[in-house]
Amino acid sequence: xxxxxxxxxxxxxxxxxxxxxxxxxxxxxxxxxxxxxxxxxxxxxxxxxxxxxxxxxxxxxxxxxxxxxxxxxxxxxxxxxxxxxxxxxxxxxxxxxxxxxxxxxxxxxxxxxxxxxxxxxxxxxxxxxxxxxxxxxxxxxxxxxxxxxxxxxxxxxxxxxxxxxxxxxxxxxxxxxxxxxxxxxxxxxxxxxxxxxxxxxxxxxxxxxxxxxxxxxxxxxxxxxxxxxxxxxxxxxxxxxxxxx
Amino acid sequence: xxxxxxxxxxxxxxxxxxxxxxxxxxxxxxxxxxxxxxxxxxxxxxxxxxxxxxxxxxxxxxxxxxxxxxxxxxxxxxxxxxxxxxxxxxxxxxxxxxxxxxxxxxxxxxxxxxxxxxxxxxxxxxxxxxxxxxxxxxxxxxxxxxxxxxxxxxxxxxxxxxxxxxxxxxxxxxxxxxxxxxxxxxxxxxxxxxxxxxxxxxxxxxxxxxxxxxxxxxxxxxxxxxxxxxxxxxxxxxxxxxxxxxxxxxxxxxxxxxx
Numbered sequence: 001x002x003x004x005x006x007x008x009x010x011x012x013x014x015x016x017x018x019x020x021x022x023x024x025x026x027x028x029x030x031x032x033x034x035x036x037x038x039x040x041x042x043x044x045x046x047x048x049x050x051x052x053x054x055x056x057x058x059x060x061x062x063x064x065x066x067x068x069x070x071x072x073x074x075x076x077x078x079x080x081x082x083x084x085x086x087x088x089x090x091x092x093x094x095x096x097x098x099x100x101x102x103x104x105x106x107x108x109x110x111x112x113x114x115x116x117x118x119x120x121x122x123x124x125x126x127x128x129x130x131x132x133x134x135x136x137x138x139x140x141x142x143x144x145x146x147x148x149x150x151x152x153x154x155x156x157x158x159x160x161x162x163x164x165x166x167x168x169x170x171x172x173x174x175x176x177x178x179x180x181x182x183x184x185x186x187x188x189x190x191x192x193x194x195x196x197x198x199x200x201x202x203x204x205x206x207x208x209x210x211x212x213x214x215x216x217x218x219x220x221x222x223x224x225x226x227x228x229x230x231x232x233x234x235x236x237x238x239x240x241x242x243x244x245x
Numbered sequence: 246x247x248x249x250x251x252x253x254x255x256x257x258x259x260x261x262x263x264x265x266x267x268x269x270x271x272x273x274x275x276x277x278x279x280x281x282x283x284x285x286x287x288x289x290x291x292x293x294x295x296x297x298x299x300x301x302x303x304x305x306x307x308x309x310x311x312x313x314x315x316x317x318x319x320x321x322x323x324x325x326x327x328x329x330x331x332x333x334x335x336x337x338x339x340x341x342x343x344x345x346x347x348x349x350x351x352x353x354x355x356x357x358x359x360x361x362x363x364x365x366x367x368x369x370x371x372x373x374x375x376x377x378x379x380x381x382x383x384x385x386x387x388x389x390x391x392x393x394x395x396x397x398x399x400x401x402x403x404x405x406x407x408x409x410x411x412x413x414x415x416x417x418x419x420x421x422x423x424x425x426x427x428x429x430x431x432x433x434x435x436x437x438x439x440x441x442x443x444x445x446x447x448x449x450x451x452x453x454x455x456x457x458x459x460x461x462x463x464x465x466x467x468x469x470x471x472x473x474x475x476x477x478x479x480x481x482x483x484x485x486x487x488x489x490x491x492x493x494x495x496x497x498x499x500x501x502x503x504x
Binding site: 071073074082084086088106 | 277363367368369371372374375376377378379
């Protein structure tokens with residue numbers, strides 16, 4: 001469903017992505033890992049057209065969206081939803097209004113149906129009762145849950161997660177990991193998760209793509225990743241910087 | 246030296262190009278995208294209604310001070326009754342639209358840049374795009390239209406109250422004969438002056454709207470950038486208003502010559 005071929009991206013003077021080839025199989029959870037600043041989020045934003053590649057192809061259901069003007073990306077964005085690192089909730093709206101927003105944008109006008117869908121989405125992320133709260137009164141974990149509810153309410157075929165557990169405590173992170181897995185089972189969506197959190201990767205991934213120096217350095221299952229003899233991969237898994245005190 | 250000058254010129258041309266593209270995208274959006282009435286009314290209240298206090302105070306005190314200064318000079322020549330016409334024409338043709346433009350740039354322009362800038366650095370604009378909503382349709386168009394509608398009205402309000410303050414100060418404080426004051430004011434103020442004021446208000450609205458939205462949409466560097474965006478929006482809008490006003494005065498004087 002989602003594939004990129006020979007994807008190159010240069011930001012300023014820096015070549016961030018150097019010829020990425022990746023295909024995400026429908027229904028799987030593909031985790032993209034790598035060190036901070038290696039271009040994971042940049043790659044993810046190409047999947048929904050938030051960034052345009054310097055060269056290469058981005059295929060969504062076989063349609064190349066590279067170079068498409070912003071106004072023609074609307075149809076693609078109905079298929080793919082994205083959870084942002086900060087949640088990116090609209091701070092002038094309540095939780096309920098945030099979640100209902102994508103429904104009104106696709107033309108749903110029946111208030112009762114919208115209310116039911118919002119209720120259902122909040123139930124999936126275990127946040128019933130928070131409807132009237134403003135984003136500023138929510139914790140980091142709750143913001144991500146509301147962001148996730150807003151992403152799934154329009155029932156996309158694919159969900160992109162940008163660092164879903166960054167900045168959260170271990171218990172909340174674990175709860176988000178379970179939520180990703182649970183949603184994947186319940187909604188049967190394709191998921192792409194960008195993270196540098198090993199726990200998230202091992203808990204949610206069907207396949208792991210390890211990004212290193214702008215290229216896919218390793219791709220395989222979690223077991224294959226763990227068993228990899230490569231020192232770059234093992235250093236990352238074990239969290240070894242190579243520095244000494 | 247030449248290299249840095251060349252860079253500055255290129256950067257300026259690039260900036261003008263970005264403003265032109267945003268203006269063109271906004272015009273396209275007004276034509277092709279679904280209209281968002283609720284957002285427009287919210288912006289009319291925020292930009293138009295809530296700018297009134299600052300615009301009224303500016304207009305009234307400018308009219309009052311101008312009346313006093315003109316009277317102090319004209320009374321020496323025995324032309325005190327001409328004060329009303331001089332103040333009126335000055336307010337309609339120059340001070341009303343220009344000062345209103347500067348005030349609205351400071352209040353509404355800064356608010357637009359800060360609000361959109363905050364949305365930019367907190368990924369809310371990317372979230373809008375990810376949902377399939379074009380930021381120009383949702384954020385720029387309602388603000389531009391609200392400014393285009395509000396500014397001529399704010400200019401009219403400012404000028405009208407400026408003339409009213411001038412009348413009060415002239416007749417009650419400085420002792421100018423009221424009927425003469427009004428007679429001269431009406432004799433020298435024509436529909437062309439009103440058209441000039443409203444046209445300038447409209448042009449300044451375009452400048453404030455496009456510059457402020459552009460600053461907001463191009464905000465980067467987190468909180469520092471959000472702090473910088475409104476300041477730059479005010480500075481660029483204000484300078485543009487003052488510079489454009491000079492050329493606009495000559496152009497409009499050919500279309501609406503003074504009576």
